[in-house]
Amino acid sequence: MNMGMVFALMGAALATALPGIGSAWGVGIAGQAAAGVVSEDPDQFAKVLLLQLLPGTQGIYGLLVAFITLSNIGILGGDPVKDTATGMLYLFACLPIALVGLISAYHQGRTSVASIGLIAKKPDQFGKAMLFPAMVETYAILALLISILSVSGI
Amino acid sequence: MSDLDYIYAVARIRVKEKSLLSDDDIRRMSGMENSREILGFLSDRGWGDGSPEEDGSRMLETEERKTADLMKELKADPEIFRVLSYPRLYHNLKAGIRELCSADPPDHLYYDIEGFGREEVRRILRDKDYGALPDHMRKTAQRALETMLRTQDGQKCDLIIDRGCLDACEKAGRESGIPLLADYEESTVAVTNIKIAVRAQKTGKDLKFLKEALCPCRTLNTDILAAAAVSGEASLRDYLTNHGFAEAAEALKDSPSAFERWCDNRIIDAILPQKRNSVSAGPLIAYYLARENEIRMVRILLTAKANGFSEEDIRKRIRKMYG
Numbered sequence: 001m002n003m004g005m006v007f008a009l010m011g012a013a014l015a016t017a018l019p020g021i022g023s024a025w026g027v028g029i030a031g032q033a034a035a036g037v038v039s040e041d042p043d044q045f046a047k048v049l050l051l052q053l054l055p056g057t058q059g060i061y062g063l064l065v066a067f068i069t070l071s072n073i074g075i076l077g078g079d080p081v082k083d084t085a086t087g088m089l090y091l092f093a094c095l096p097i098a099l100v101g102l103i104s105a106y107h108q109g110r111t112s113v114a115s116i117g118l119i120a121k122k123p124d125q126f127g128k129a130m131l132f133p134a135m136v137e138t139y140a141i142l143a144l145l146i147s148i149l150s151v152s153g154i
Numbered sequence: 155m156s157d158l159d160y161i162y163a164v165a166r167i168r169v170k171e172k173s174l175l176s177d178d179d180i181r182r183m184s185g186m187e188n189s190r191e192i193l194g195f196l197s198d199r200g201w202g203d204g205s206p207e208e209d210g211s212r213m214l215e216t217e218e219r220k221t222a223d224l225m226k227e228l229k230a231d232p233e234i235f236r237v238l239s240y241p242r243l244y245h246n247l248k249a250g251i252r253e254l255c256s257a258d259p260p261d262h263l264y265y266d267i268e269g270f271g272r273e274e275v276r277r278i279l280r281d282k283d284y285g286a287l288p289d290h291m292r293k294t295a296q297r298a299l300e301t302m303l304r305t306q307d308g309q310k311c312d313l314i315i316d317r318g319c320l321d322a323c324e325k326a327g328r329e330s331g332i333p334l335l336a337d338y339e340e341s342t343v344a345v346t347n348i349k350i351a352v353r354a355q356k357t358g359k360d361l362k363f364l365k366e367a368l369c370p371c372r373t374l375n376t377d378i379l380a381a382a383a384v385s386g387e388a389s390l391r392d393y394l395t396n397h398g399f400a401e402a403a404e405a406l407k408d409s410p411s412a413f414e415r416w417c418d419n420r421i422i423d424a425i426l427p428q429k430r431n432s433v434s435a436g437p438l439i440a441y442y443l444a445r446e447n448e449i450r451m452v453r454i455l456l457t458a459k460a461n462g463f464s465e466e467d468i469r470k471r472i473r474k475m476y477g
Binding site for chain 2: 029032033034035036037039040041110113114116117120121
Protein backbone atom coordinates (compact mmCIF):
# COMPACT_ATOMS: atom_id res chain seq x y z
CA MET A 1 0.00 0.00 0.00
CA ASN A 2 1.42 3.44 -0.94
CA MET A 3 1.35 6.65 1.08
CA GLY A 4 -1.34 8.11 -1.16
CA MET A 5 -3.77 5.43 -0.04
CA VAL A 6 -2.81 6.07 3.60
CA PHE A 7 -3.59 9.78 3.29
CA ALA A 8 -6.86 9.14 1.48
CA LEU A 9 -7.99 6.67 4.13
CA MET A 10 -6.94 9.09 6.82
CA GLY A 11 -9.23 11.69 5.23
CA ALA A 12 -12.16 9.27 5.26
CA ALA A 13 -11.42 8.29 8.85
CA LEU A 14 -11.28 11.92 10.01
CA ALA A 15 -14.49 12.76 8.15
CA THR A 16 -16.25 9.99 10.09
CA ALA A 17 -14.57 10.33 13.46
CA LEU A 18 -14.47 14.08 14.19
CA PRO A 19 -18.08 15.02 13.30
CA GLY A 20 -19.14 11.75 14.97
CA ILE A 21 -17.45 12.79 18.21
CA GLY A 22 -19.03 16.24 18.02
CA SER A 23 -22.46 14.79 17.30
CA ALA A 24 -22.22 12.25 20.11
CA TRP A 25 -21.33 15.06 22.51
CA GLY A 26 -24.05 17.41 21.22
CA VAL A 27 -26.80 14.79 21.17
CA GLY A 28 -25.66 13.64 24.61
CA ILE A 29 -25.95 16.98 26.37
CA ALA A 30 -29.16 17.88 24.53
CA GLY A 31 -30.51 14.48 25.63
CA GLN A 32 -29.76 15.27 29.26
CA ALA A 33 -31.67 18.54 28.97
CA ALA A 34 -34.53 16.82 27.11
CA ALA A 35 -34.78 14.14 29.83
CA GLY A 36 -34.95 16.89 32.46
CA VAL A 37 -37.86 18.58 30.71
CA VAL A 38 -39.75 15.34 29.99
CA SER A 39 -39.39 14.20 33.61
CA GLU A 40 -41.42 17.26 34.65
CA ASP A 41 -43.59 17.71 31.56
CA PRO A 42 -43.95 14.54 29.42
CA ASP A 43 -46.13 16.39 26.87
CA GLN A 44 -43.00 18.10 25.53
CA PHE A 45 -41.39 14.83 24.42
CA ALA A 46 -41.79 15.30 20.64
CA LYS A 47 -40.55 18.89 20.69
CA VAL A 48 -37.45 18.26 22.77
CA LEU A 49 -36.64 15.08 20.82
CA LEU A 50 -36.37 17.11 17.60
CA LEU A 51 -34.07 19.59 19.30
CA GLN A 52 -31.96 16.75 20.67
CA LEU A 53 -31.52 15.25 17.19
CA LEU A 54 -30.27 18.43 15.52
CA PRO A 55 -26.59 18.07 16.56
CA GLY A 56 -26.67 14.49 15.23
CA THR A 57 -26.64 15.56 11.56
CA GLN A 58 -22.91 16.36 11.48
CA GLY A 59 -22.11 12.72 12.13
CA ILE A 60 -24.27 11.76 9.14
CA TYR A 61 -22.60 14.38 6.93
CA GLY A 62 -19.18 13.01 7.86
CA LEU A 63 -20.32 9.49 7.11
CA LEU A 64 -21.58 10.61 3.69
CA VAL A 65 -18.27 12.23 2.76
CA ALA A 66 -16.33 9.19 4.01
CA PHE A 67 -18.58 6.91 1.97
CA ILE A 68 -18.02 8.93 -1.24
CA THR A 69 -14.26 8.96 -0.55
CA LEU A 70 -14.13 5.19 -0.04
CA SER A 71 -16.15 4.74 -3.23
CA ASN A 72 -13.53 6.75 -5.16
CA ILE A 73 -10.28 5.32 -3.80
CA GLY A 74 -10.68 1.65 -4.52
CA ILE A 75 -12.06 0.50 -1.18
CA LEU A 76 -15.75 0.32 -2.12
CA GLY A 77 -15.25 1.16 -5.80
CA GLY A 78 -13.23 3.35 -8.17
CA ASP A 79 -9.52 3.14 -8.86
CA PRO A 80 -6.98 2.79 -6.05
CA VAL A 81 -4.95 5.91 -5.25
CA LYS A 82 -1.54 5.51 -6.84
CA ASP A 83 0.45 8.56 -5.69
CA THR A 84 0.96 10.60 -2.52
CA ALA A 85 -0.28 13.86 -4.07
CA THR A 86 -3.72 12.40 -4.90
CA GLY A 87 -3.95 10.91 -1.40
CA MET A 88 -3.22 14.33 0.09
CA LEU A 89 -5.93 15.82 -2.11
CA TYR A 90 -8.48 13.40 -0.63
CA LEU A 91 -7.25 14.18 2.88
CA PHE A 92 -7.66 17.93 2.39
CA ALA A 93 -11.00 17.46 0.66
CA CYS A 94 -12.30 15.65 3.77
CA LEU A 95 -11.01 18.25 6.24
CA PRO A 96 -13.83 20.85 5.88
CA ILE A 97 -16.54 18.49 7.10
CA ALA A 98 -14.19 16.84 9.61
CA LEU A 99 -13.32 20.11 11.37
CA VAL A 100 -16.49 22.12 10.85
CA GLY A 101 -18.57 19.06 11.72
CA LEU A 102 -16.80 18.64 15.06
CA ILE A 103 -17.00 22.30 16.08
CA SER A 104 -20.53 22.96 14.79
CA ALA A 105 -21.92 19.84 16.51
CA TYR A 106 -20.40 21.02 19.81
CA HIS A 107 -21.97 24.46 19.50
CA GLN A 108 -25.25 23.14 18.14
CA GLY A 109 -25.47 20.86 21.17
CA ARG A 110 -25.12 23.81 23.51
CA THR A 111 -27.63 25.86 21.53
CA SER A 112 -30.07 22.93 21.61
CA VAL A 113 -29.72 22.80 25.39
CA ALA A 114 -30.60 26.49 25.59
CA SER A 115 -33.55 25.98 23.23
CA ILE A 116 -34.81 23.05 25.28
CA GLY A 117 -34.73 25.40 28.27
CA LEU A 118 -36.85 27.80 26.22
CA ILE A 119 -39.36 25.02 25.42
CA ALA A 120 -39.46 24.13 29.13
CA LYS A 121 -40.64 27.62 30.02
CA LYS A 122 -42.60 28.51 26.87
CA PRO A 123 -43.75 25.40 24.97
CA ASP A 124 -45.63 27.56 22.45
CA GLN A 125 -42.33 29.05 21.20
CA PHE A 126 -41.19 25.82 19.53
CA GLY A 127 -40.72 27.39 16.07
CA LYS A 128 -38.37 30.05 17.38
CA ALA A 129 -36.58 27.56 19.62
CA MET A 130 -35.84 25.35 16.59
CA LEU A 131 -34.37 28.24 14.59
CA PHE A 132 -31.49 28.95 16.97
CA PRO A 133 -29.73 25.57 16.72
CA ALA A 134 -30.77 25.30 13.05
CA MET A 135 -28.67 28.40 12.31
CA VAL A 136 -25.54 26.52 13.37
CA GLU A 137 -26.43 23.80 10.87
CA THR A 138 -25.79 26.24 7.99
CA TYR A 139 -22.04 26.00 8.45
CA ALA A 140 -22.01 22.23 8.63
CA ILE A 141 -23.96 22.15 5.35
CA LEU A 142 -21.51 24.56 3.69
CA ALA A 143 -18.58 22.38 4.78
CA LEU A 144 -20.40 19.27 3.58
CA LEU A 145 -20.94 20.81 0.14
CA ILE A 146 -17.28 21.79 -0.24
CA SER A 147 -16.09 18.36 0.89
CA ILE A 148 -18.46 16.53 -1.51
CA LEU A 149 -17.54 18.81 -4.46
CA SER A 150 -13.82 18.42 -3.70
CA VAL A 151 -13.87 14.65 -3.28
CA SER A 152 -16.00 14.25 -6.43
CA GLY A 153 -13.72 16.55 -8.43
CA ILE A 154 -10.46 14.73 -7.73
CA MET B 155 -19.11 18.84 39.59
CA SER B 156 -18.56 20.70 36.33
CA ASP B 157 -21.10 23.17 34.92
CA LEU B 158 -22.18 20.67 32.26
CA ASP B 159 -23.14 18.14 34.94
CA TYR B 160 -26.09 20.39 35.77
CA ILE B 161 -27.77 20.27 32.34
CA TYR B 162 -30.44 17.76 33.37
CA ALA B 163 -31.10 19.54 36.66
CA VAL B 164 -31.33 22.98 35.04
CA ALA B 165 -33.84 21.69 32.46
CA ARG B 166 -36.03 20.37 35.29
CA ILE B 167 -35.70 23.65 37.14
CA ARG B 168 -36.82 25.54 34.02
CA VAL B 169 -40.11 23.61 34.08
CA LYS B 170 -40.44 24.11 37.84
CA GLU B 171 -39.90 27.86 37.49
CA LYS B 172 -43.22 28.09 35.68
CA SER B 173 -45.04 27.33 38.93
CA LEU B 174 -43.21 29.98 40.99
CA LEU B 175 -45.40 32.77 42.27
CA SER B 176 -45.24 35.94 40.19
CA ASP B 177 -45.58 39.57 41.24
CA ASP B 178 -49.19 39.44 39.99
CA ASP B 179 -49.95 36.38 42.15
CA ILE B 180 -48.65 38.18 45.24
CA ARG B 181 -50.66 41.31 44.43
CA ARG B 182 -53.75 39.15 43.93
CA MET B 183 -53.23 37.43 47.29
CA SER B 184 -52.70 40.73 49.04
CA GLY B 185 -56.20 41.75 47.91
CA MET B 186 -57.87 38.62 49.30
CA GLU B 187 -60.25 38.76 52.23
CA ASN B 188 -58.45 36.50 54.69
CA SER B 189 -55.72 33.92 55.14
CA ARG B 190 -58.17 31.06 54.39
CA GLU B 191 -58.69 32.48 50.90
CA ILE B 192 -54.92 32.76 50.40
CA LEU B 193 -54.43 29.15 51.51
CA GLY B 194 -57.15 28.05 49.06
CA PHE B 195 -55.42 29.92 46.22
CA LEU B 196 -52.06 28.35 47.09
CA SER B 197 -53.63 24.90 47.42
CA ASP B 198 -55.03 25.27 43.88
CA ARG B 199 -51.47 26.08 42.74
CA GLY B 200 -50.25 22.77 44.18
CA TRP B 201 -48.95 24.07 47.50
CA GLY B 202 -49.13 21.94 50.64
CA ASP B 203 -49.99 18.26 50.96
CA GLY B 204 -53.57 18.59 49.76
CA SER B 205 -55.23 17.86 53.11
CA PRO B 206 -58.24 20.12 53.84
CA GLU B 207 -57.30 20.74 57.48
CA GLU B 208 -53.82 22.04 56.61
CA ASP B 209 -53.00 25.38 58.23
CA GLY B 210 -50.59 28.05 56.98
CA SER B 211 -47.50 27.06 58.93
CA ARG B 212 -47.88 23.39 57.98
CA MET B 213 -48.33 24.32 54.33
CA LEU B 214 -45.16 26.43 54.40
CA GLU B 215 -43.24 23.64 56.16
CA THR B 216 -44.42 21.23 53.46
CA GLU B 217 -43.20 23.61 50.76
CA GLU B 218 -39.81 24.01 52.42
CA ARG B 219 -39.50 20.24 52.59
CA LYS B 220 -40.50 19.87 48.92
CA THR B 221 -37.74 22.29 47.87
CA ALA B 222 -35.14 20.52 50.01
CA ASP B 223 -36.24 17.13 48.60
CA LEU B 224 -36.03 18.43 45.03
CA MET B 225 -32.48 19.69 45.57
CA LYS B 226 -31.47 16.30 46.98
CA GLU B 227 -33.11 14.55 44.04
CA LEU B 228 -31.23 16.76 41.56
CA LYS B 229 -27.98 15.74 43.25
CA ALA B 230 -26.70 19.29 43.42
CA ASP B 231 -23.33 19.76 45.07
CA PRO B 232 -24.19 19.44 48.81
CA GLU B 233 -21.55 22.07 49.57
CA ILE B 234 -23.75 24.73 47.95
CA PHE B 235 -26.73 24.05 50.18
CA ARG B 236 -24.50 23.64 53.21
CA VAL B 237 -23.34 27.24 52.64
CA LEU B 238 -26.91 28.46 52.10
CA SER B 239 -27.98 26.79 55.33
CA TYR B 240 -25.49 28.75 57.48
CA PRO B 241 -28.06 31.34 58.66
CA ARG B 242 -30.29 28.50 59.92
CA LEU B 243 -27.40 26.78 61.67
CA TYR B 244 -26.48 30.01 63.43
CA HIS B 245 -30.14 30.60 64.25
CA ASN B 246 -30.27 27.21 66.01
CA LEU B 247 -27.06 28.06 67.84
CA LYS B 248 -28.64 31.31 69.04
CA ALA B 249 -31.80 29.46 70.13
CA GLY B 250 -29.69 26.84 71.93
CA ILE B 251 -27.73 29.40 73.92
CA ARG B 252 -30.92 31.25 74.84
CA GLU B 253 -32.57 28.04 75.96
CA LEU B 254 -29.54 26.99 78.01
CA CYS B 255 -29.39 30.34 79.78
CA SER B 256 -33.11 30.94 80.16
CA ALA B 257 -35.71 29.52 82.53
CA ASP B 258 -38.35 29.48 79.82
CA PRO B 259 -37.26 27.07 77.05
CA PRO B 260 -38.20 28.48 73.61
CA ASP B 261 -38.20 25.09 71.85
CA HIS B 262 -40.39 26.31 68.97
CA LEU B 263 -37.63 28.63 67.78
CA TYR B 264 -35.45 25.90 66.33
CA TYR B 265 -35.20 24.98 62.66
CA ASP B 266 -35.57 21.29 62.03
CA ILE B 267 -32.09 20.53 60.63
CA GLU B 268 -30.79 17.00 60.27
CA GLY B 269 -27.86 16.55 62.67
CA PHE B 270 -28.24 20.07 64.08
CA GLY B 271 -31.72 20.17 65.56
CA ARG B 272 -32.74 21.09 69.09
CA GLU B 273 -31.44 17.96 70.80
CA GLU B 274 -28.00 18.04 69.14
CA VAL B 275 -27.51 21.76 69.77
CA ARG B 276 -28.55 21.43 73.42
CA ARG B 277 -26.19 18.51 73.98
CA ILE B 278 -23.22 20.27 72.35
CA LEU B 279 -23.75 23.44 74.35
CA ARG B 280 -24.44 21.62 77.61
CA ASP B 281 -21.27 19.51 77.24
CA LYS B 282 -19.33 22.40 75.70
CA ASP B 283 -18.39 19.93 72.98
CA TYR B 284 -17.42 22.60 70.44
CA GLY B 285 -15.47 20.05 68.40
CA ALA B 286 -18.83 18.59 67.31
CA LEU B 287 -19.73 21.89 65.61
CA PRO B 288 -18.76 22.81 62.04
CA ASP B 289 -15.27 24.42 61.87
CA HIS B 290 -16.60 27.88 61.04
CA MET B 291 -18.88 27.90 64.09
CA ARG B 292 -16.63 26.69 66.89
CA LYS B 293 -14.99 29.94 68.02
CA THR B 294 -18.22 31.89 67.62
CA ALA B 295 -20.20 29.37 69.68
CA GLN B 296 -17.60 29.28 72.45
CA ARG B 297 -17.35 33.06 72.61
CA ALA B 298 -21.12 33.58 72.50
CA LEU B 299 -21.87 30.98 75.18
CA GLU B 300 -19.13 32.22 77.51
CA THR B 301 -20.29 35.82 77.06
CA MET B 302 -23.89 34.84 77.77
CA LEU B 303 -22.99 32.81 80.88
CA ARG B 304 -20.75 35.56 82.18
CA THR B 305 -22.85 38.64 81.41
CA GLN B 306 -26.41 37.35 80.70
CA ASP B 307 -26.35 39.95 77.90
CA GLY B 308 -28.55 38.46 75.18
CA GLN B 309 -27.94 41.34 72.81
CA LYS B 310 -24.16 40.95 73.03
CA CYS B 311 -24.52 37.21 72.48
CA ASP B 312 -26.68 37.77 69.39
CA LEU B 313 -24.16 40.28 68.09
CA ILE B 314 -21.34 37.72 68.31
CA ILE B 315 -23.40 35.02 66.59
CA ASP B 316 -24.70 37.30 63.84
CA ARG B 317 -21.18 38.51 63.09
CA GLY B 318 -19.89 34.92 63.10
CA CYS B 319 -22.62 33.97 60.63
CA LEU B 320 -21.79 36.87 58.30
CA ASP B 321 -18.08 36.04 58.39
CA ALA B 322 -18.79 32.38 57.63
CA CYS B 323 -21.18 33.21 54.74
CA GLU B 324 -18.78 35.71 53.19
CA LYS B 325 -15.81 33.34 53.41
CA ALA B 326 -17.75 30.30 52.16
CA GLY B 327 -19.20 32.25 49.20
CA ARG B 328 -15.79 33.62 48.25
CA GLU B 329 -14.13 30.22 48.44
CA SER B 330 -16.94 28.26 46.75
CA GLY B 331 -15.70 28.93 43.21
CA ILE B 332 -19.33 29.37 42.13
CA PRO B 333 -19.84 32.93 40.85
CA LEU B 334 -23.53 33.14 41.80
CA LEU B 335 -22.91 31.86 45.31
CA ALA B 336 -20.03 34.33 45.77
CA ASP B 337 -22.18 37.21 44.45
CA TYR B 338 -25.17 36.18 46.55
CA GLU B 339 -23.19 35.94 49.78
CA GLU B 340 -21.42 39.21 49.00
CA SER B 341 -24.79 40.92 48.39
CA THR B 342 -26.23 39.37 51.54
CA VAL B 343 -23.33 40.54 53.68
CA ALA B 344 -23.35 44.04 52.14
CA VAL B 345 -27.11 44.43 52.59
CA THR B 346 -26.94 43.09 56.16
CA ASN B 347 -24.13 45.56 56.93
CA ILE B 348 -26.29 48.41 55.67
CA LYS B 349 -29.25 47.15 57.73
CA ILE B 350 -27.06 46.98 60.84
CA ALA B 351 -25.71 50.48 60.20
CA VAL B 352 -29.22 51.88 59.72
CA ARG B 353 -30.58 50.24 62.89
CA ALA B 354 -27.49 51.26 64.86
CA GLN B 355 -27.89 54.85 63.71
CA LYS B 356 -31.57 54.89 64.70
CA THR B 357 -30.87 53.39 68.15
CA GLY B 358 -27.80 55.55 68.80
CA LYS B 359 -25.18 52.78 68.98
CA ASP B 360 -21.52 53.77 69.23
CA LEU B 361 -18.61 53.15 66.88
CA LYS B 362 -17.32 50.22 68.98
CA PHE B 363 -20.61 48.37 68.55
CA LEU B 364 -20.63 48.97 64.80
CA LYS B 365 -17.03 47.85 64.33
CA GLU B 366 -17.87 44.63 66.12
CA ALA B 367 -21.10 44.05 64.21
CA LEU B 368 -20.09 44.92 60.63
CA CYS B 369 -18.47 42.23 58.51
CA PRO B 370 -15.79 43.38 56.04
CA CYS B 371 -16.78 42.71 52.42
CA ARG B 372 -15.68 43.75 48.94
CA THR B 373 -18.64 46.04 48.16
CA LEU B 374 -18.46 48.27 51.23
CA ASN B 375 -15.81 49.92 53.34
CA THR B 376 -17.18 49.03 56.76
CA ASP B 377 -14.95 51.53 58.60
CA ILE B 378 -16.39 54.44 56.61
CA LEU B 379 -19.92 52.99 56.85
CA ALA B 380 -19.58 52.75 60.64
CA ALA B 381 -18.28 56.31 60.89
CA ALA B 382 -21.14 57.56 58.66
CA ALA B 383 -23.74 55.75 60.79
CA VAL B 384 -22.36 57.31 63.97
CA SER B 385 -22.41 60.78 62.37
CA GLY B 386 -26.14 60.64 61.66
CA GLU B 387 -28.75 59.66 59.08
CA ALA B 388 -27.74 62.33 56.56
CA SER B 389 -24.09 61.14 56.57
CA LEU B 390 -25.22 57.54 56.23
CA ARG B 391 -27.44 58.41 53.28
CA ASP B 392 -24.59 60.38 51.67
CA TYR B 393 -22.26 57.42 52.05
CA LEU B 394 -24.80 55.06 50.48
CA THR B 395 -25.55 57.47 47.60
CA ASN B 396 -21.87 57.89 46.78
CA HIS B 397 -20.98 54.20 46.98
CA GLY B 398 -23.46 52.55 44.61
CA PHE B 399 -26.40 52.27 46.98
CA ALA B 400 -28.38 55.35 45.93
CA GLU B 401 -31.62 53.34 45.86
CA ALA B 402 -31.04 52.28 49.46
CA ALA B 403 -30.55 55.91 50.47
CA GLU B 404 -33.79 56.85 48.69
CA ALA B 405 -35.68 53.99 50.34
CA LEU B 406 -34.27 54.98 53.70
CA LYS B 407 -35.56 58.51 53.21
CA ASP B 408 -38.97 57.12 52.21
CA SER B 409 -39.77 54.76 55.12
CA PRO B 410 -38.37 51.84 57.16
CA SER B 411 -40.58 49.36 55.27
CA ALA B 412 -39.37 50.76 51.90
CA PHE B 413 -35.81 50.22 53.10
CA GLU B 414 -36.53 46.63 54.20
CA ARG B 415 -38.15 46.01 50.81
CA TRP B 416 -35.07 47.36 49.02
CA CYS B 417 -32.86 44.99 51.05
CA ASP B 418 -34.84 41.92 49.96
CA ASN B 419 -35.24 43.10 46.37
CA ARG B 420 -31.49 43.62 46.06
CA ILE B 421 -30.95 39.92 46.83
CA ILE B 422 -33.51 38.90 44.18
CA ASP B 423 -31.81 41.23 41.67
CA ALA B 424 -28.56 39.33 42.29
CA ILE B 425 -30.13 36.03 41.18
CA LEU B 426 -32.32 37.25 38.28
CA PRO B 427 -29.62 36.74 35.56
CA GLN B 428 -29.78 32.99 36.28
CA LYS B 429 -33.04 32.87 34.30
CA ARG B 430 -30.87 33.05 31.17
CA ASN B 431 -28.27 30.50 32.26
CA SER B 432 -28.58 27.00 30.74
CA VAL B 433 -25.72 25.27 32.53
CA SER B 434 -24.02 25.38 35.96
CA ALA B 435 -25.40 25.24 39.48
CA GLY B 436 -26.52 28.89 39.28
CA PRO B 437 -30.15 28.26 38.23
CA LEU B 438 -30.55 25.66 41.01
CA ILE B 439 -29.29 28.09 43.63
CA ALA B 440 -31.52 30.82 42.18
CA TYR B 441 -34.56 28.52 42.28
CA TYR B 442 -33.82 27.53 45.88
CA LEU B 443 -33.51 31.18 46.92
CA ALA B 444 -36.60 32.11 44.91
CA ARG B 445 -38.59 29.44 46.75
CA GLU B 446 -37.30 30.73 50.09
CA ASN B 447 -38.31 34.22 49.01
CA GLU B 448 -41.84 33.24 48.01
CA ILE B 449 -42.35 31.21 51.20
CA ARG B 450 -41.19 34.24 53.21
CA MET B 451 -43.56 36.46 51.21
CA VAL B 452 -46.52 34.15 51.80
CA ARG B 453 -45.68 34.08 55.51
CA ILE B 454 -45.75 37.90 55.54
CA LEU B 455 -49.13 37.88 53.77
CA LEU B 456 -50.65 35.30 56.13
CA THR B 457 -49.39 37.16 59.21
CA ALA B 458 -50.63 40.47 57.85
CA LYS B 459 -54.09 39.06 57.09
CA ALA B 460 -54.27 37.38 60.51
CA ASN B 461 -53.48 40.72 62.15
CA GLY B 462 -56.00 42.66 60.08
CA PHE B 463 -53.53 44.81 58.07
CA SER B 464 -55.11 46.84 55.29
CA GLU B 465 -54.40 45.97 51.66
CA GLU B 466 -52.44 49.20 51.30
CA ASP B 467 -50.19 48.35 54.27
CA ILE B 468 -49.60 44.88 52.88
CA ARG B 469 -48.70 46.21 49.43
CA LYS B 470 -45.97 48.35 50.99
CA ARG B 471 -44.35 45.15 52.24
CA ILE B 472 -44.54 43.25 48.96
CA ARG B 473 -41.16 42.13 47.63
CA LYS B 474 -40.03 41.51 44.08
CA MET B 475 -40.52 37.89 43.00
CA TYR B 476 -38.24 35.73 40.85
CA GLY B 477 -41.11 33.90 39.10
